Amino acid sequence: xxxxxxxxxxxxxxxxxxxxxxxxxxxxxxxxxxxxxxxxxxxxxxxxxxxxxxxxxxxxxxxxxxxxxxxxxxxxxxxxxxxxxxxxx
Numbered sequence: 524x525x526x527x528x529x530x531x532x533x534x535x536x537x538x539x540x541x542x543x544x545x546x547x548x549x550x551x552x553x554x555x556x557x558x559x560x561x562x563x564x565x566x567x568x569x570x571x572x573x574x575x576x577x578x579x580x581x582x583x584x585x586x587x588x589x590x591x592x593x594x595x596x597x598x599x600x601x602x603x604x605x606x607x608x609x610x611x612x
Contacts, residue, residue, distance in 0.1 A: 553580025
């Protein structure tokens with residue numbers, strides 16, 4: 524097996540599912556932070572905790588989106604095909 528099919532399998536079966544899982548966790552943290560922020564109308568400590576969860580959720584989603592894009596840019600640079608569903612001209 525050459526390196527290209529190996530890298531494609533690593534991307535397909537390991538990296539993409541891990542990034543998807545981490546993105547899902549970050550989205551849940553973000554939504555839970557919003558829920559906590561709305562439910563804690565007057566408690567300042569609870570609102571600050573909720574703001575931190577919202578920030579961490581957004582930061583996690585940004586990092587996962589960046590990692591996904593960077594991996595596919597690197598794979599595209601080396602000519603390794605990715606199954607993104609986007610038609611290339």
